[in-house]
Amino acid sequence: MTELLVKNACVIDPLRGINAEMMDIAIRDGKIVEEVSDAAEVIDARGMLTMPGGVDSHTHICGTKVNFGRYMSPEDMRAGRTPRRGPLHATSGYSVPTTYGNSYRYSVMGYTTLLEGAMAPLEARHTHEEFIYTPLQDTMANTLFDGNWAIMEAIRDGDIKRVAAIIAWTLRAVKGFAVKLTNPGGTEAWQWGKNVSCIRDPVPYFEVTPAEIIRSIVEANELLGLPHSVHLHANNLGTPGNYTCTLGSLGLIPDLNEKRQTLYATHVQFHAYGGSGWKDFCSKSEPIARFVSMRPQIVMDMGQVMFGRTTTMTADGPMEFNLYRLHHEKWSNHDVELETGSGIIPVIYRRKNLVNSIMWAIGLELALLTKSPWQCLLTTDNPNGAPFVKYPEIVALLMSKKYRDAEFATIHPDTEARVPLPAIEREMDWYEIAVMTRAGQAKALGLQDLGKGHLAPGADADVAIYPLHIDEVDPSAEYQKVIDAFSRTEYTIKRGRVVARRGECLVDGSNATFWVRPKVSENYDMGKDPDFIEKFDRYYTVRMRNYPVQEEYLNRNRCIETEARI
Amino acid sequence: MIVKDAVCPFCGCLCDDIEVEVEDDRVVAVANACELGMTKFMGERRMKNPILRDGDRWKDITYDEAIRYAADALLSAERPLLYGWSGTHGEAQCVGVHMAELIHGVIDNTSSVCHGPSILAIQEVGHPGCTLGVVKNRADLVIYWGSNPIDAHPRHLSRYTRYAEGFFLENAFRDRKVIVVDIRKTETANIADEFVQIKPGGDYAVLSALRAIVQGKTDTIPRTVAGVTREQLIRVANLCKAAKFGAVYFGLGLTMTQGKYKNIRNAIELVSELSRHTKFTISAMRGHYNVYGSNEVNTWMTGYPFGIDYSRGIAFYNPGETTAVDILARKACDAALVVGSDPAAHFPRKCLEHLADIPVVQLDPYPNATTAFCNVQIPVAVTGVDAEGTAYRMDGVPIRTRKVLSTDYPSDREVLARMYALMQEALER
Numbered sequence: 001m002t003e004l005l006v007k008n009a010c011v012i013d014p015l016r017g018i019n020a021e022m023m024d025i026a027i028r029d030g031k032i033v034e035e036v037s038d039a040a041e042v043i044d045a046r047g048m049l050t051m052p053g054g055v056d057s058h059t060h061i062c063g064t065k066v067n068f069g070r071y072m073s074p075e076d077m078r079a080g081r082t083p084r085r086g087p088l089h090a091t092s093g094y095s096v097p098t099t100y101g102n103s104y105r106y107s108v109m110g111y112t113t114l115l116e117g118a119m120a121p122l123e124a125r126h127t128h129e130e131f132i133y134t135p136l137q138d139t140m141a142n143t144l145f146d147g148n149w150a151i152m153e154a155i156r157d158g159d160i161k162r163v164a165a166i167i168a169w170t171l172r173a174v175k176g177f178a179v180k181l182t183n184p185g186g187t188e189a190w191q192w193g194k195n196v197s198c199i200r201d202p203v204p205y206f207e208v209t210p211a212e213i214i215r216s217i218v219e220a221n222e223l224l225g226l227p228h229s230v231h232l233h234a235n236n237l238g239t240p241g242n243y244t245c246t247l248g249s250l251g252l253i254p255d256l257n258e259k260r261q262t263l264y265a266t267h268v269q270f271h272a273y274g275g276s277g278w279k280d281f282c283s284k285s286e287p288i289a290r291f292v293s294m295r296p297q298i299v300m301d302m303g304q305v306m307f308g309r310t311t312t313m314t315a316d317g318p319m320e321f322n323l324y325r326l327h328h329e330k331w332s333n334h335d336v337e338l339e340t341g342s343g344i345i346p347v348i349y350r351r352k353n354l355v356n357s358i359m360w361a362i363g364l365e366l367a368l369l370t371k372s373p374w375q376c377l378l379t380t381d382n383p384n385g386a387p388f389v390k391y392p393e394i395v396a397l398l399m400s401k402k403y404r405d406a407e408f409a410t411i412h413p414d415t416e417a418r419v420p421l422p423a424i425e426r427e428m429d430w431y432e433i434a435v436m437t438r439a440g441q442a443k444a445l446g447l448q449d450l451g452k453g454h455l456a457p458g459a460d461a462d463v464a465i466y467p468l469h470i471d472e473v474d475p476s477a478e479y480q481k482v483i484d485a486f487s488r489t490e491y492t493i494k495r496g497r498v499v500a501r502r503g504e505c506l507v508d509g510s511n512a513t514f515w516v517r518p519k520v521s522e523n524y525d526m527g528k529d530p531d532f533i534e535k536f537d538r539y540y541t542v543r544m545r546n547y548p549v550q551e552e553y554l555n556r557n558r559c560i561e562t563e564a565r566i
Numbered sequence: 567m568i569v570k571d572a573v574c575p576f577c578g579c580l581c582d583d584i585e586v587e588v589e590d591d592r593v594v595a596v597a598n599a600c601e602l603g604m605t606k607f608m609g610e611r612r613m614k615n616p617i618l619r620d621g622d623r624w625k626d627i628t629y630d631e632a633i634r635y636a637a638d639a640l641l642s643a644e645r646p647l648l649y650g651w652s653g654t655h656g657e658a659q660c661v662g663v664h665m666a667e668l669i670h671g672v673i674d675n676t677s678s679v680c681h682g683p684s685i686l687a688i689q690e691v692g693h694p695g696c697t698l699g700v701v702k703n704r705a706d707l708v709i710y711w712g713s714n715p716i717d718a719h720p721r722h723l724s725r726y727t728r729y730a731e732g733f734f735l736e737n738a739f740r741d742r743k744v745i746v747v748d749i750r751k752t753e754t755a756n757i758a759d760e761f762v763q764i765k766p767g768g769d770y771a772v773l774s775a776l777r778a779i780v781q782g783k784t785d786t787i788p789r790t791v792a793g794v795t796r797e798q799l800i801r802v803a804n805l806c807k808a809a810k811f812g813a814v815y816f817g818l819g820l821t822m823t824q825g826k827y828k829n830i831r832n833a834i835e836l837v838s839e840l841s842r843h844t845k846f847t848i849s850a851m852r853g854h855y856n857v858y859g860s861n862e863v864n865t866w867m868t869g870y871p872f873g874i875d876y877s878r879g880i881a882f883y884n885p886g887e888t889t890a891v892d893i894l895a896r897k898a899c900d901a902a903l904v905v906g907s908d909p910a911a912h913f914p915r916k917c918l919e920h921l922a923d924i925p926v927v928q929l930d931p932y933p934n935a936t937t938a939f940c941n942v943q944i945p946v947a948v949t950g951v952d953a954e955g956t957a958y959r960m961d962g963v964p965i966r967t968r969k970v971l972s973t974d975y976p977s978d979r980e981v982l983a984r985m986y987a988l989m990q991e992a993l994e995r
Contacts, residue, residue, distance in 0.1 A: 064962055070866065071865045077869030077881070082880065090880055092870070092880070098881075122699075129656065129956060192704070330691045333693075333695065333847075335695075543583055550966055
């Protein structure tokens, strides 16, 4: 039995409605408990800001495309490297760090739970292998279903239960956590070098539309009782005028779940563009934020862009090709049979570039214009908008109008006419930041009942203590102090153990992998469905028996069983 | 007993539909595999126990002694080289990386003498590729360039291209065109619809000519380019542009000839150019069954696919300096661990001269050319036969190899983990 007592913590714990109360946090064997014995080790937080460990509900850290981002970018690897030190391994990389690099840097910022944003089922084993080497965070993976042949056929046949059954079989096989749609239908069209322009375009051959894919899979997701909602990267990412497509996609979504949203729309900054081309490109954050604020069934994340060099990577292959034709940098693409695809290119977001400046403003606007912080979470779609190490700056920008104005003065001068940002006065408070970086993310992922995102007894003892006294710092004026504090915890506690202290990771760890296993009736077990098996055998190049990810690939196995209604 | 869906640990095709018949802990029959794969499964005359060089004789030693010897030799080296890795499972490769990091060594895999140039090209211009099943189901044009799958990847044609069924092809054999580009008429050229014979060293020029034609600059093309007629070049370019889905597979005939990584860069840029007209992909015909896995493992753990030098604590990558051939030729390393490869069969003489001068430990089930240079050889289980573990197919699809029989041999991972533990212990003291 190991016990730890964090004394004198200034706790913000939004899922329990706790806002800056001085309290002690008792921890036993990796869990939060009511109290501990006198023998417990004591940490005196001395009134410092203390929150549940950070949760990133959309980041790209592990798997085929992330690793290809590293593979093709030795220049990025050279841009951030540390030697082996004590229990810590060497790290490389800036925008796409090695797995240890990701894990240590997130830990130093107080993050303890990460969701990999896109895993191709066929290559799931790779994602899980990298999870094993991401030791200081619990991990889980969005699983891609945007171009799944069997699902598109079932949708064409109008059989939602079969859609659900295929999702259930696949999630169980690949140890996935949630359902991800990336440019639904577009990734299949891209395997012919084509794309879909928005939600009403039929997918070649399969003759279903993105709208039908989104609607059917949203319904199927709820039939399976999954903890997380469908996680959507909408069609038409990154193109001027795409906000109408985004509104159209969001408008498809009914309110089907009492506990959480029915749709998680990711990196919405990239989907909130006005204009008919790059010349009149402008922000459409206002209609999007207004629309989302009126619909509790939708949660989004920012996908904030920050200036500097980064690497873009997504399952959205056609989008990356378009980006390549704009940037003429190196371009990688990787289509995955019967399922999905991916693309990667490096980019630099420049302050002096008007489009980039507008993108920067849009992400902040979405957060500031959406009334409830529970509906707009803080992300950069790491590393697409910026590497996650920029999060502290984003926190500070959201909390300080003065900081925003100071930054605004340095960007392209024409930005002002294209965005509402300068007129927005809102400054977020500590509580709202806690929602946007952990509580809201845990709730949106459906992790709160699994002990994430809060500090109630029974929760996982994942705690972040930031070296900051909120009654002594005015975030509106002293934004540098906010950046410094959120960049480096005083303590990061993972599963009841101090894993990072003042910018240094202290131990090697072992993470837990969360995955779901929906229990379906015999009739809906795709493993016994003759048509499913026959097509699998004929068109995949991997045998069906060799496809499932074995339990050897799960460090600490957190299987979540759900009761499916099929 | 028959083991179904076994995974063949020979080439980068990583065929996973093999049926292996086992009797009394011996493989007695293999179905579905090519001849290369069958030989690998049936492999006999394994080394029985670890051996230590004793003057001009071999002495039998225990695993404990062998592992201790290896740990000591590598620990006392100033610049140890950890080489090979393509013929073992990913879990062993991971231990190898940690070991290199711990002892400040250099870790390199066989890519540095096969598709290293392809990786350098990808690092310059990227890689538009796809999984093999995408090609199987869609491609109506396949180009083999400087590769001869009938000899080197025998089932590539039947599983993924020429003879494979394809969802979007009514009659795959008839509807799919195959072009072979090579300097000689290979076996594969015999089954092609079009054979382009290039004069040795002419690949770069031919690729440039094709790019020019695709860009509409046909009038700049001379009557012949490296022995290929203008007419044929135009025909090939038109076939590419007319295809609904084209796939290029290139081999060492392109990476290891004059021009090296520039050839690959040119080929990738041709494919990027064609992607503006139709769908096109390009992929390397990777050799060892898990050479791609060694690139993947190295990349997520160190940031680089091969040739990583930890001598200054950080991961440092500079192919040509931190790659095995260069280090050996410069006599820069003073001990070597060889795992899952046979450098003595492939490396230049100068490198082998140095290998003969330094302590060398090899993990390999069989005696091979490198055995002659070893101080200690440790026989291990064969991944995919009597050990399981992860391998990455040439297209990046990871598959867990199966264990088809049980033996007492430890796996590479087990042996390496024990070595690593000894090293950690010694360094903590």
